[in-house]
Amino acid sequence: MSELLRVENLKKYFKTPSGFLHAVDDLSFSINRGETLGVVGESGCGKSTLGRCIVHLLEPTAGKIFFEGADITYLSGEKLKESRKDLQMIFQDPFSSLNPRMTVKSIIMEPMLIHNMHGGDKAKQEQEVLRLMETVGLAERLADSYPHELDGGRRQRIGIARALALEPKLIVCDEPVSALDVSIQAQILNLMQDLQEERGLTYMFITHDLSVVKHISDNICVMYLGVLVEQSSSEKLFEKQYHPYTQALLSAIPVPKLNAKRERILLKGEITSPINPAPGCRFAPRCLYAKQECFQVQPELKELEPDHYVACHLY
Ligand SMILES: Nc1ncnc2c1ncn2[C@@H]1O[C@H](COP(=O)(O)OP(=O)(O)OP(=O)(O)O)[C@@H](O)[C@H]1O
Ligand SMILES: [Mg+2]
Incomplete structure (x- = not known):
């Protein structure tokens, strides 16, 4: 597998x-090419x-971002514009991320115009918009509709089609199904997997x-207040959670089987402020197992099993 990002x-x-x-x-x-993190x-x-x-x-404060081996941390001008073709984003709320005064067709076409896609040929671009609409399951008759005339699922399909318009390699999907009904969530997740x-x-x-990413992720990163606390393949993470925070997250997922039991871990204590955070583990004030060391030294990410990393003083 080759590394993309x-x-x-x-x-x-x-x-x-x-x-x-x-x-x-x-x-x-x-993240490897073709995989989901x-x-x-x-x-x-x-x-x-x-x-x-x-x-x-946003511009990072420090650190590096590499895409296909090239340092893309700080880009401007033409290079920034070029990078938009490779890196796209889908947002949580398709309603506020879509221009309400534009039709479905023009929303999907806009990035193609900006980037002069398909040789700038208007007819080809229009053809491509219709093809994309079909790809994401939007009926052609909706081409001249406005976002407010459509339901949440269809609006998110527009967001996906727009992200696909530039034929990106990586798509950052920021809570793309969180605002949707459960039945619609599954449809959108299936569409994204097919694509x-x-x-x-x-x-x-x-x-x-956590339950949303179970089936679609190859690997999972668990974050707590800006810090990575556990990282592994999805399979391993659902088998064994080391970090008390991951354990709590997983305990919140309902068990589908009848009579099956899972004790829900309720987190108590105050969330540390992310402003000038105190030394030590950021999760310590809410952790059931915190010891003195946890309030003094920030734990480093350690490989507890092959490709399973955890930042916790318990191990
Ligand atoms: N432009 C900004 N200026 C100041 N603080 C910000 C800004 N954007 C985000 N933050 C703060 O950074 C922290 C992380 O915010 P972020 O939106 O990335 O969290 P998130 O994990 O996406 O949360 P959510 O699940 O609510 O979307 C929060 O404390 C937030 O208040
Ligand atoms: Mg967010």
Whole structure:
């Protein structure tokens, strides 16, 4: 498997009146071509910030981003524009990310116009829009509709078609199904998996819900307040969770079998502030097993089993 994206020691701090907010703090990982990396963690842990840094909607504070072996951490001008073709993003709320005054057709066509796709040939671009609509399951008759006339599932299909318009290699999917009904969620996830197979796409799939990424991720990164706490293949992670935070996340997933039991771990204690965070493990104040060391030294990511990494003083 060849590596498509590599992130090394990435940091994104926001300056706030009370100090630096460590939204993403020293993350490293890579994604292979054609695979899906699930990024999981609760609200505010820095998932969107990470995704936005990768697609260059935000500039990282420190660290490096490599794409196909080339350093793309800081890009501007033509190079930045070129990178948009390779790296696209799908957003959680298709309604606020789509221009309400544009028709479905023009929303999908817009990136093609900006990037002069298909030799700038208008007829070819229009043909391509219709082909993309068919690909994502949007009926041709909807081409002249506006986003508000469609339901959430269809709106997200527009977002996917628009992201595909530039034939990207990597798509950062930021909670793409979180705003949708459960039945529609499954349809969109299936569509995304089919597209991945057909087009050899690589996904970074961001979600707060571990159960959503179970079936679609090859690997999973669990984040807590800007830090990577556990990382492994999806298979291994669902078999064994080492980090108490991952254990709590998993315990929140309902068990489908009748009479099956899983004790839900309820997290107590206060969430550490991401502004000038205290030394030690960021999860320590809510951890059931925290010892003195946990409040003093930040644990490093250690390989506990082949390709299963955990940042925790318990091990
Ligand atoms: N532009 C900004 N300026 C200051 N702080 C920011 C900015 N954007 C994000 N943050 C802060 O950075 C932290 C991480 O935010 P981010 O949106 O990346 O989290 P998230 O994991 O995507 O959360 P959610 O699940 O709610 O989408 C939060 O504490 C947030 O308040
Ligand atoms: Mg977010």
